[in-house]
Amino acid sequence: MRIDLHLVGLAAVSILAACDRSGLELLPAQNENVPTVVELGELRVLAADERPSVFTPSDCNQVDEDGRYNCYYGMVSATDGVEVGGATFGFRGTGGEVCVLVDPEAVFWNKYIGGADSGGVWGYPAPALNSGDLDLFGGLSSYYTGSPGVEIGDFSGFYTDSLGREVEIDYVECYNESPYDETVEAHGGRGAPEFCTINTSGREGILYTIVLETFKVPNDDGLLAFGTTVIDGPCESGGGLMGGANGPGECTMIGESIEESGATRACSAGLELAYCSNIDSPASARVLSRFCCSYPDMCGDNPPEGICEDHSKDVFCAEFPDICAQCD
């Protein structure tokens, strides 16, 4: 009988020993309160003189009398990895060129994360895992195959030849122009803004659909936040990746790292401002370095030698009160 029990025990141990991990906990957490596919409705095409020098969440998410947003800050949730997530919105052709911009969540020097030449900026940018990546596509709404708010689609259409054979071809009219090694039609990496110019000549009032397709959702909270806008006129490419006074880029929209509550993540806009302050004086990374010395949680724990030794947060905040206001 003892042996009999032993056998039962053995069987139980065998089964227990077979317990293993499913790995499901490594998937990005899906947030039940935030959809994976979002339809924003129609965005207003901002006239050039309406455009703020820097977009912030407070400038956007307000609708005009036609129910159109000026610009939009929002978020999408992670999917289960099989479905494609993302956001869609529409705008109406102006008859001329318009510039569409999307800036996914927060981390901008992503381009340098992968390279070995990220030296000089300690612990920054934030770990790559915390960056989101949205890919920008666009075209005439009539070619769009998705279901807004339900399913992300594409702009595939069919060309029917003279014998009646259908060939699937691509009707995308918006290819990312955000520079990556002068590569055309390349999507940006994590956190990198993407923008494109669409020529709407002859299509005034015709509805276009813009697709912001989720490529990578940050692993920290399973939410991918972003800012997006449509501006009248072509995207000026002079600003490079960061953007600038004219060209759209990383510094055109700030504060896009928003939380589920809708609030910009604490201090992240300060980090962006500090980073964008470098644009005018790229030879010196001092503003960002001094920001990092002042708010080391934002940049990491291992400042290189010789950067923070003589640093004073008070002096920094006196010099850049706007930045510190985002953090304190």
Place this chain on the structure above:
Amino acid sequence: MNSELGSGPARLLAVATILLSSACTYDENLPNADLFGTVVIPKELTSVRIVDIDNEEWVVEDDIRAIGPVYIGVYAGIDETLYSYPHPEWGPLLGDNEQGDAYPYGGTSSGRFAWGCYQATVCKTVSGRYESYQQVLDFFRDELRAPLLDDHGDEVTTAEQYQERCFEIEYVTSDDELDIVGPIDFRDEGDNWVADVSILRSQFKEGMHIWGFADMPSQAFGFSTCDPSTGSYHSNYDEQYYTGTNYRDVLNFPGKYISDGDLVSEVSVEVTDAEAEFELTLGYKHED
């Protein structure tokens, strides 16, 4: 019950026989067809004018080694709107695609850019044009008047040396494994060069057209359909370069590549019966 059991074996055998034989009749209903035929090139159109760096001019006459790859595509229809020669029906203009895009049902070639083991042959030698290494050497020396140089700039003088080089860098032990030498694609039929071609697993629709062109060399003996920045990458000590292959959209945008002297099929072949052999004549010499 008993009788059922009694007939069981016989019935099972019958089922077995039917099932075994059914394998022979399985039809995938593949929407494809293999097309076989010939491509004809009038000899009179194959003369090639060569100009060397000293501006000296001469003509290579009636030499198959000077015929580049022949590209053959199967298309829905033929148009004459875009170029001065009949060309494949083209699809919608999208973006900067002002050439139009043709969508072949299938296609094939006669000859391909075959790297001849030296950088000097990149985009200059074509398979099915040389039976021996000596013919390559002879052609470069006698017809192009520029002896074949090895990758260090020294002349390759003997076929043995040539073969040894190919075997060494391609890790092969037989000429059969190399593209550069082998059976000649074309046979001499009086006034024409004729080659057998097969178009494998083309999509099939009745009424589709077979159309093609031959890439003939430029005055500097260059071929417009060859992309020297693709193909196999040759890496051997200090030799590092791509060995060249045809541009991948040669059947989609043939107009981009048809250049001065190239031969185009004036009359395409309409396919109504996939079993029937076709004959495609490249009877039009394009001049810029």
Place this chain on the structure above:
Amino acid sequence: MLRLSSFARLLLLLMMFLPGMARASVTAGTIKGTAVDTGGLPIPGVLVTVRSPNLMGVRQSETDEEGRFNFPELPPGIYELTAEKAAFSRIVRTNLQVNIGRNTILTLEMPLAEAGEEMVIEATRPVVDTETAQRGTVLTKEFLERIPAGRSYQSAAQLAAGTTGGSNANIGGAAYNENTYMLDGVNITDPVTGTFSLNFNFDAIEQIEVLTNAFDPEYGFNLGGGINIVTETGGNVLKFVINSYYTNGNWAPKQDARYAADGTQLAPTDFDSRFELFQAGVKVTGPIVRDRAWFIATYSHERSLINNVGIDLPRDYDGHYVFGKLTVQPVAAHRFTLLSQSNPTTISNTNQGDRFVSPEAQGQQTQGGFVVSGRWDWFISPELFSETIVTLQKTYLENAQVPCTHNQDLGYNPCSPDETENTVDYTTPGRFGVNNAFDRDNYPSFDFDDRWRFSVGTKFSLLQLELAGTHDVKAGFTADMTRWRRTFGYTGDMYYVDLNELSYNPDTLRNYYWVEITGPVSFLSTAENYGAFVQDAWKPVRNLTLRFGTRYDRAVLRNDVGEAIINVGLWGPRFAAVWDPWANNKTKFVGALGRFNDSGRLAVPYYLSQSGFGSKLFLGEYFRNGNATYSNGLENSYDYAPNENTNTVLDGTIAPHSDEFSVGAEREVIRDLAALLYFTGKYTQHLYAFDEINLVWDQDGYNVLGTSDGSQTDIYRLRTPAIARRDYFRTDLGLQKVWSDRWQLQGQYSYTISRGTVQTSPSGFLAVPQQTEYYVNGLLFTDVRHDIAFGGAWDIPNDPWTTQLGMLVFYESGNPVSRYYSNGSALGSSALLRDTYGTYAREEHYLEIRLKVEQEYPVRKGKLSTVAELSNILNSRQGDYAYVNYDNRWIIASRQDPLQLTLGGRYEF
């Protein structure tokens, strides 16, 4: 013999149409025969009794009017048979071997008795089964214990003719993933890959049946063969066995990576290798209730440390195999069996193909799972019985970084000071090194893979049915449900590739490029398989057996979004005739014809799964500094691949199948020794293959002209065309000596011709017609080969001690070297062997000789043995080949194990 009673008719009807029941299994054998007088006339009414240490109780039967007796469903093992009838001498046959799925056929010649006379015939075993056409071999415990088979069932299975390749063997002309593995009647084949799903306690094995060709419909096997393991059951005597073995190959001569892939000799290297293996086990068998309830419980541990040549850290295999089985037979009519097997295993430092891997970038594979199975055997009458098996199996397979350790004795992935022991990093991106740069930072990916299978099956047997001769009818049904859950991703959802242009110095690393990946994915894929069979072994006359029947298998296999990619119903009719011309059980002529179907594996619909990764490639510092340009054929310096699976299925695919014929003869040429000659032909067609449909090929099908839709995308279409085929012809010449007179021998020579266009199905590439004559790939490709497998065992009777000798010899003519031609394009590059058809550049032949000596010492209360085993004799320097890949790293492609010495001991009491 059984006349068809109304009850039996009803049951027969039921079993023909019974809905919803399991995979057929064959776990038992049969003793049958005839009792005759000295004049050859049958003797009815003879009481025949069989008994065995493996049989609960005894079985008895009286011979019928024809003098026939029949004992089906006997657990395999050694038996004793007695036959007695008044006025006749009592016959005792001892040492009879009952084999899985085989008939031990006896003719008992009973002379008239003189008072008290007993005739004992022992040590003679029938060697030819004159009623079966099945090809293959049965490896008995007594043989397995003596031969140096490396204590693994996969290794022992190599002894069967027509078996070649590695652990997942190519059997009978099929691919490595087309076999079926059974454990005590339970299908343990991996439902995703079609390979074996667990390692197993060698000590618990009673017999291994290796089926290669011509088997009956009740075997639900697919295109390949079957490995059918039957374990011990226990017995009326309590036994303990403890054993331990240690194998070392370190002292063997160094194995230089001598040959490049093209056969050229490489310079000798100073690379060293390591081979150490430790095995230990304990086994307890015995009764719980005498002749009513038996058990077996075993535990084995296997640990090996094996470095490939030039690799610093060893592949560290650490496996634990636990097996238990309880057999209860409360009354003669019912037997219940419960078995459980589990094999948790970790394999550390899995990357043995690359010299430059930092410890923290090494991977660990964790694998294991369990099988729990319950079985009910119902013996309604000696001629009518059923078995029902219910099984739950789970296997898991995980791959991630080797967990970190603070113990640095072995140099494995070190923990940082603040890390807890066994931490696995799932977030830091891995960095691959090329051109002498190390892989470092992390193992770049993780993968959690769980496979569940629930199966239930029933089989009915109705034997000795009289109808124009006798019939043994069997029918059964199986239902099999599989769930495959997999979660996988890249650590940090990205990886880097660094290169080192100068030296081994890590400081000269530069980032080559990096790839960003969409997040991890998880999917669930399911399948259902239903199988039914009916078969009959009909003996219209005494010396002729006609075996016929069919299977019907229905398979629905879905991809990750629930689309039924494979949805097939398959008939597998089979027919065989076995003729014993002299009706003396010493000779048989066999002809067999049959169809074998492949109902698929979940790996096939996986090709059409929607779960996957999108990726973006970004060029690194190496390119940005302007010293190189990146060309991928797309005229830019960036790759973007969305998560889109454009693969499609052609409407009207059918399942792959083989049509096989086999003819041959076996003859007992001297007592207990048979010679055999067989010829087998197997035509396999309609294999799963992906056909690229967007490419336009050039004249020879070697090079890509362009694409049909103008895009740079390959579009694959799953097909099962007739061109995706293998033709296979094999001739076997063999000798088979059963265990008697203290020796056994089994050996054969096989000459095989195979031609094919698709080796492993599903194939990722279907050659266009002109390519097919060149397209050969994998083992059993277009080839002509010679194989010899030979095993022998001999007990030297140096009483009171016994010395056991065992020997194995394997010879395979070398595999053709695959020399590929590639057009080097990013788009649809072809990879074709361009050796001239019929001529082969070969790797070196493979010759392996193993010797084993076991010395038994009688000790108080038991038996002590010491074992010495030498493996890979004469072959210590015959490596396969190594090659230098594009980035100048040594890649050790494959390599035969070095000369190894095993020392061990066993204590049995």
